[in-house]
Amino acid sequence: xxxxxxxxxxxxxxxxxxxxxxxxxxxxxxxxxxxxxxxxxxxxxxxxxxxxxxxxxxxxxxxxxxxxxxxxxxxxxxxxxxxxxxxxxxxxxxxxxxxxxxxxxxxxxxxxxxxxxxxxxxxxxxxxxxxxxxxxxxxxxxxxxxxxxxxxxxxxxxxxxxxxxxxxxxxxxxxxxxxxxxxxxxxxxxxxxxxxxxxxxxxxxxxxxxxxxxxxxxxxxxxxxxxxxxxxxxxxxxxxxxxxxxxxxxxxxxxxxxxxxxxxxxxxxxxxxxxxxxxxxxxxxxxxxxxxxxxxxxxxxxxxxxxxxxxxxxxxxxxxxxxxxxxxxxxxxxxxxxxxxxxxxxxxxxxxxxxxxxxxxxxxxxxxxxxxxxxxxxxxxxxxxxxxxxxxxxxxxxxxxxxxxxxxxxxxxxxxxxxxxxxxxxxxxxxxxxxxxxxxxxxxxxxxxxxxxxxxxxxxxxxxxxxxxxxxxxxxxxxxxxxxxxxxxxxxxxxxxxxxxxxxxxxxxxxxxxxxxxxxxxxxxxxxxxxxxxxxxxxxxxxxxxxxxxxxxxxxxxxxxxxxxxxxxxxxxxxxxxxxxxxxxxxxxxxxxxxxxxxxxxxxxxxxxxxxxxxxxxxxxxxxxxxxxxxxxxxxxxxxxxxxxxxxxxxxxxxxxxxxxxxxxxxxxxxxxxxxxxxxxxxxxxxxxxxxxxxxxxxxxxxxxxxxxxxxxxxxxxxxxxxxxxxxxxxxxxxxxxxxxxxxxxxxxxxxxxxxxxxxxxxxxxxxxxxxxxxxxxxxxxxxxxxxxxxxxxxxxxxxxxxxxxxxxxxxxxxxxxxxxxxxxxxxxxxxxxxxxxxxxx
Numbered sequence: 146x147x148x149x150x151x152x153x154x155x156x157x158x159x160x161x162x163x164x165x166x167x168x169x170x171x172x173x174x175x176x177x178x179x180x181x182x183x184x185x186x187x188x189x190x191x192x193x194x195x196x197x198x199x200x201x202x203x204x205x206x207x208x209x210x211x212x213x214x215x216x217x218x219x220x221x222x223x224x225x226x227x228x229x230x231x232x233x234x235x236x237x238x239x240x241x242x243x244x245x246x247x248x249x250x251x252x253x254x255x256x257x258x259x260x261x262x263x264x265x266x267x268x269x270x271x272x273x274x275x276x277x278x279x280x281x282x283x284x285x286x287x288x289x290x291x292x293x294x295x296x297x298x299x300x301x302x303x304x305x306x307x308x309x310x311x312x313x314x315x316x317x318x319x320x321x322x323x324x325x326x327x328x329x330x331x332x333x334x335x336x337x338x339x340x341x342x343x344x345x346x347x348x349x350x351x352x353x354x355x356x357x358x359x360x361x362x363x364x365x366x367x368x369x370x371x372x373x374x375x376x377x378x379x380x381x382x383x384x385x386x387x388x389x390x391x392x393x394x395x396x397x398x399x400x401x402x403x404x405x406x407x408x409x410x411x412x413x414x415x416x417x418x419x420x421x422x423x424x425x426x427x428x429x430x431x432x433x434x435x436x437x438x439x440x441x442x443x444x445x446x447x448x449x450x451x452x453x454x455x456x457x458x459x460x461x462x463x464x465x466x467x468x469x470x471x472x473x474x475x476x477x478x479x480x481x482x483x484x485x486x487x488x489x490x491x492x493x494x495x496x497x498x499x500x501x502x503x504x505x506x507x508x509x510x511x512x513x514x515x516x517x518x519x520x521x522x523x524x525x526x527x528x529x530x531x532x533x534x535x536x537x538x539x540x541x542x543x544x545x546x547x548x549x550x551x552x553x554x555x556x557x558x559x560x561x562x563x564x565x566x567x568x569x570x571x572x573x574x575x576x577x578x579x580x581x582x583x584x585x586x587x588x589x590x591x592x593x594x595x596x597x598x599x600x601x602x603x604x605x606x607x608x609x610x611x612x613x614x615x616x617x618x619x620x621x622x623x624x625x626x627x628x629x630x631x632x633x634x635x636x637x638x639x640x641x642x643x644x645x646x647x648x649x650x651x652x653x654x655x656x657x658x659x660x661x662x663x664x665x666x667x668x669x670x671x672x673x674x675x676x677x678x679x680x681x682x683x684x685x686x687x688x689x690x691x692x693x694x695x696x697x698x699x700x701x702x703x704x705x706x707x708x709x710x711x712x713x714x715x716x717x718x719x720x721x722x723x724x725x726x727x728x729x730x731x732x733x734x735x736x737x738x739x740x741x742x743x744x745x746x747x748x749x750x751x752x753x754x755x756x757x758x759x760x761x762x763x764x765x766x767x768x769x770x771x772x773x774x775x776x777x778x779x780x781x782x783x784x785x786x787x788x789x790x791x792x793x794x795x796x797x798x799x800x801x802x803x804x805x806x807x808x809x810x811x812x813x814x815x816x817x818x819x820x821x822x823x824x825x826x827x828x829x830x831x832x833x834x835x836x837x838x839x840x841x842x843x844x845x846x847x848x849x850x851x852x853x854x855x856x857x858x859x860x861x862x863x864x865x866x867x868x869x870x871x872x873x874x875x876x877x878x879x880x881x882x883x884x885x886x887x888x889x890x891x892x893x894x895x896x897x898x899x900x901x902x903x904x905x906x907x908x909x910x911x912x913x914x915x916x917x918x919x920x921x922x923x924x925x926x927x928x929x930x931x932x933x934x935x936x937x938x939x940x941x942x943x944x945x946x947x948x949x950x951x952x953x954x955x956x957x958x959x960x961x962x963x964x965x966x967x968x969x970x971x972x973x974x975x976x977x978x979x980x981x982x983x984x985x986x987x
Contacts, residue, residue: 188238204230377715380670405959867900
């Protein structure tokens, strides 16, 4: 199996010869990995253990373990610890050894003797505690190098900080993450599904709750440390619905004593941003803050052509839309933690964003009637929204003398506001004929309290239990006014005016049992969730009431094979609840010929996910990750577009898009990623996601299926004197939707970077899509009636200006000493709600 996948990835990267050279045994190139001076005699022995901080009992990640053969006095093998402080060295012959353990900021430790005996192959050294080094460090330089992509037991990690040119915004980073697909408007898909939950530092964020696409544009790329992709969340997570969780980890306090900071700025022709971050730690107190400002100026064109079938008063229509989007966002983030004792601490923080977005559009519409006549009009509109989004957290964590035993109590208050104003002027024969005003004031508020407890039953067994309560409230106050003729007063339209309030309470509890037996790791869990929903349309007295409870099992099994190979199997059952953006019947009429509205009768989705994965890595730095997956969603929420068939002349030629639980989605796929070095100073990585999508509609809705794939390629080269260069690109094949398809498109970029100021700073020059100004995403929709007659064929071609020149600057400053007290900060993470996608689900 290993050889087959090796050949597949080598072909994918088009570097088979160079890749093969990297398979030959050679010393590791990173300086924090132990140099192997003499090959170890091969055997069946295995040495394992856990490295932790001597004071906080927290695991130490990336500690270096050197295995010394005492008979020859030389290093014969080595390893580095994972995120839980664990390490394993396999293939060791019987004999007498000792272990040397080191990590920056700590005193080196030696475990001696370590005896591997014939017939007793597995040796564990238990938990080894490291002490802080008494020697102060004026500058801390961590020379070890993480791989760009890491495949961990329960997640894939993309280390964005290892990318020399991550881009201007978080959306640029996401395009390089394995399995993720980002459309032109910044909407996310994971393995073909947009039903994902995005977290920031393991917790939900108000900035994400209002719009994932907007949030990704507000987060500067150089603030992102890594992106975690969890495709099969355990029972500890909220029962998130379909594809999985995307967790954005931002750069923050390193845990070392002293004052440090970071200044960054990106000036681009489309996106620009700047940020300043400070971290300070002294004794038991740690403080961090970030201030940021971002702006964007995006231009786009939209050509929509609709052909109507029988039962509609028009035969067809066409529309040209010229739009300009200008947006600014301010960011304030502050965090503090205090050590109550050696085993407990408090942490608190606030993250606030203030967005301000304005659209200006010119719409030229033409409607053609059955008698051959035409009607042309021009609409000049402006749409703007602003608000304040914030998250406030307060967390308590206590560790016990028993390694791995931990209790945490976490709280989170999250709120986002979105005040939307839309103004439209209608011109007929170049004369102002009508004015429209459309307002929607909405906000979401969420309060979360959770308790988690981990108890090691033995060295091989662990029990995790927890409870959680989420109280959500949302409200939308929308009003529509018309002045017709334009000189007359504005008149409120009662049929398009209402106040909608929405409560959703989720109470849950979970239990997880973990077992480690030699090469095997087993985790199985069960989560219970009780949901109560109450929605109220105040004006017309309509209510939405739902109450249900569910059990969600999950199973995860992995096995470590020889030669750094791992195989795993995951199963999880999830639910995804529609949020206000999908339930709200408010009509977005910024484009009166293509209206979007929510559906208050939507129900939750249920999903079963299965995954078989394989990963391996080599001392040369090459990695391979492969997964086969099957995901099936029942009662799936899909967008539904239909033509207006009434007699209201103002609605002639209108297409309305709403949402419904229309059927079943099935995805059968292969996710493949790999990276390697070549030509000594070059690196190449690539990700391919290939799947067969089957979408079956219920009732009169049609079905659709097809093969879909997306891929990206990233090549970088380090020159002398601090210069480096990178080229990256991604391609998205034709995508399948319930009512049609989305045609292929591609993006690409180039960048060069120069390290300055003794490698504390860097300057980056980047070019996005330099050879084509606009990138076009074309969507085709076909709608049939109950007699299977085509009543709508619509082509929607959106072209966005993606050509950009970007100049970036980054500088790190400050001093640290080695009296580190790293803490594993716990955060609330809510991941149970269905968000929007590119179909207007936002």
